Amino acid sequence: MDEKVDSFLKVHEVFYPSAETMEKAWIRDYDKAYAESIKDIPGFWERAAHELEWFSTWSQVLKWNYPWAEWFVGATCNITHNCLDRHLKTWRKNKVALIWVGEDDSERIFSYAELYRKVCRCANALKALGIRKGDRVAIYLPKIPEQTVAMLACARIGAIHTVVYSGFSAPALASRIEDSQPRAIITADVGYDRGKVVPLKPVVDEAVAHSPCIEKVVVVRRQKPGITLSSPKEIDWDDWLKEQKALCAPEVMNAEDPLYFLYTSGTTGKPKAVQHVHGGYMVGTYLTTKLVFDLKDEDVYFCVADPGWVTGHSYIVYGPLLNGATILMVEGKPDYPTPGRWWDLIERYGVTIFYTTPTAIRLLMKYGEEWPVKYDLSSLRILGSVGEPINPEAWLWFHRATGGKLPIMDTWWQTETGAILITPLPCTKLKPGSAARPFLGIEADVVDREGKPLPPNTGGFAVIKTPWPSMMRTIYKDPDRYKVYWNTIPGCYTAGDVCRKDEDGYFFFMGRADDVIKVAGNRIGTAEVESALVSHPAVAEAAVIGKPHKTAGEAIKAFIILKQGFKETPEFIDQIKDHVKHELGKIAVPHEVEIVPSLPKTRSGKIMRRVLKAKELGQNPGDISTLED
Ligand code: WT7
Numbered sequence: 001m002d003e004k005v006d007s008f009l010k011v012h013e014v015f016y017p018s019a020e021t022m023e024k025a026w027i028r029d030y031d032k033a034y035a036e037s038i039k040d041i042p043g044f045w046e047r048a049a050h051e052l053e054w055f056s057t058w059s060q061v062l063k064w065n066y067p068w069a070e071w072f073v074g075a076t077c078n079i080t081h082n083c084l085d086r087h088l089k090t091w092r093k094n095k096v097a098l099i100w101v102g103e104d105d106s107e108r109i110f111s112y113a114e115l116y117r118k119v120c121r122c123a124n125a126l127k128a129l130g131i132r133k134g135d136r137v138a139i140y141l142p143k144i145p146e147q148t149v150a151m152l153a154c155a156r157i158g159a160i161h162t163v164v165y166s167g168f169s170a171p172a173l174a175s176r177i178e179d180s181q182p183r184a185i186i187t188a189d190v191g192y193d194r195g196k197v198v199p200l201k202p203v204v205d206e207a208v209a210h211s212p213c214i215e216k217v218v219v220v221r222r223q224k225p226g227i228t229l230s231s232p233k234e235i236d237w238d239d240w241l242k243e244q245k246a247l248c249a250p251e252v253m254n255a256e257d258p259l260y261f262l263y264t265s266g267t268t269g270k271p272k273a274v275q276h277v278h279g280g281y282m283v284g285t286y287l288t289t290k291l292v293f294d295l296k297d298e299d300v301y302f303c304v305a306d307p308g309w310v311t312g313h314s315y316i317v318y319g320p321l322l323n324g325a326t327i328l329m330v331e332g333k334p335d336y337p338t339p340g341r342w343w344d345l346i347e348r349y350g351v352t353i354f355y356t357t358p359t360a361i362r363l364l365m366k367y368g369e370e371w372p373v374k375y376d377l378s379s380l381r382i383l384g385s386v387g388e389p390i391n392p393e394a395w396l397w398f399h400r401a402t403g404g405k406l407p408i409m410d411t412w413w414q415t416e417t418g419a420i421l422i423t424p425l426p427c428t429k430l431k432p433g434s435a436a437r438p439f440l441g442i443e444a445d446v447v448d449r450e451g452k453p454l455p456p457n458t459g460g461f462a463v464i465k466t467p468w469p470s471m472m473r474t475i476y477k478d479p480d481r482y483k484v485y486w487n488t489i490p491g492c493y494t495a496g497d498v499c500r501k502d503e504d505g506y507f508f509f510m511g512r513a514d515d516v517i518k519v520a521g522n523r524i525g526t527a528e529v530e531s532a533l534v535s536h537p538a539v540a541e542a543a544v545i546g547k548p549h550k551t552a553g554e555a556i557k558a559f560i561i562l563k564q565g566f567k568e569t570p571e572f573i574d575q576i577k578d579h580v581k582h583e584l585g586k587i588a589v590p591h592e593v594e595i596v597p598s599l600p601k602t603r604s605g606k607i608m609r610r611v612l613k614a615k616e617l618g619q620n621p622g623d624i625s626t627l628e629d
Helices: 019-024 030-039 041-049 079-088 112-128 145-157 170-180 201-209 237-242 279-292 310-322 341-349 358-367 392-401 479-487 526-534 572-584 609-616
Strands: 060-065 068-073 096-101 107-111 136-140 160-163 184-188 190-193 196-199 216-220 234-236 258-264 272-277 300-303 326-330 353-356 382-385 408-410 444-447 460-464 493-501 507-512 517-519 522-524 539-549 553-562 592-595
Touching (some): 096 112, 136 145, 145 258, 160 170, 170 201, 184 201, 201 216, 341 353, 392 526, 526 539
Parallel strands (some): 184 216
Antiparallel strands (some): 190 196, 539 553
16 A cells, blocks of 8 residues: 545544543543653553562663564563462452353353462473473463463463464464474364354364474363373373472563464464563553553453454453453353343353454344343443454444443554554543544554655554554564564554544544555545445445456445345345445445355454455455454
8 A cells, every 4th residue: 555545434423431430440631641651651661560570670671673672671570470479469369360151151260379270280281291481382272261271371381372263274273383383282172163062173183193393282171971082192181280289480581582472364464473472561461451441350351352362362361360350251152042142141240341343243233232131231331342443333332232321442453562552541532433542652643655644534554653562572483574564664563554543633443454445546445335334224244345447446346244134125235335425425335236145254253355355356365274164
């Protein structure tokens, strides 16, 4: 993308925080706190770092050797010390750390002390295999407590975990193993999906057959009777932990030592291993969890992500545990066994903070407001959204469905950024469809290709102008690919998203830069057109792509999924086009609209427009290992 992007979206309403929200909030004046934070960015993060415990302190907060950053230089720590040990010295020792609810509604509850013991046993079991600091361990587990335990156990001994989402195929798993060369893999016999048993072990068997680096396969057996483990490589999780002591001192890590690799391809290109570290990542996830969700000791925090994604790493496991929170972790889909599933759990456990995704909200919206109204949702106080731009329609529905008073934190960030970077805080006024403004200590802007700031309401590149502690340190084995993020626009971190800022400095994300469509000289972001499409009462989901066009350069093609009960009529497509014309103007009207039963999505719910486009144009879609089906 080398030019500006045009914006056609009108903003409808503004929402102000309630007196209750304001009274409770850690931060009550964003402008003041922000101005203060960027006067001295390293100083700001240093103050946050002092809220956590370190084995030894730093000589320098930030060493910035563009584009390479080191934070808390020379300090030693271990992220699990702050997730666990730090709380055991306080009343939180017996506080509930984790409530897990399985798809079949079974429940497991862990106090901080119990989680600590489990993690120590697992850490000792890893050591017994000869796994040491710097070794990699692959984790291919469904969303069960062992996934959290395994991650923390690796971190405890300084091994680098690489969690692979349990929906990935054997080749996708094998290629990630091939790249990161783990010595062991931790898996389960099965996962569950809408009541169906999903075998995982055969996937691992197939991947491991091609992976000589794997010395041990640890299997959590959920089914009774347990599946037979065959080769001497394989061991049962319970047997593995049984003999181990519930005490394991955390490995003393340098702040810059790697904590984990997580593969991401976003919606484009070949997966790459994003590398995060113990020190800066700890500070970033700690502070963002605390301030964005206004986390307090009495909260019950429910994030729907899977630890297979970065959201699960930062905002189910690390950020909440660093804050000593009570976490609700739920296996399964939002509409199984009924579309009331999540609302029911919110009522049952008295959830106060609920962090979800636009795709899930749109799915629940399809079933209508009669589901949320059946439940007592009065415990809720803060909502969150992540993963894609949340279209105003879905934002307003979510707001209404939860009682019409709660603030929604539309949090923008990436696997690469480690933590939330652009977001409201509970004290900020909200504009549906906007991720509001940069988090404290973050300098963000919207610029053109030369890095020149653009005037309000002009779409361009979203960039971060200064380093932050939770930023990825490199792409494993591919430093050149890391450098691209900081070289595309001189001096800035380029996220690859197009965005505009309004006159208030509010960021409105407009889609991925690679997906921008150029129609008769106008550059149009996918998110605005899709948002306009789904604001039509008959449309449940939409994706748009650009197709070559003789006179216009490109023409917009829209793929839409209809809501239940709506049928295609001859006038229907024209109605849809009229609706977009009314919402955005003539230029953004799709030339073609096709009704489809489903859309290609990544397993984390993002539409893969590149796959739609390749199919439409009869081209090769490239790497599709992250595709859902
Ligand atoms: C991309 C990063 C961040 C954790 C989950 C996804 C899109 C994410 C928002 C938001 C608009 C968003 C961006 C970003 N995105 N959150 N609130 N508003 N867009 O992590 O898989 O690394 O994806 O997701 O396009 O670049 P990821």
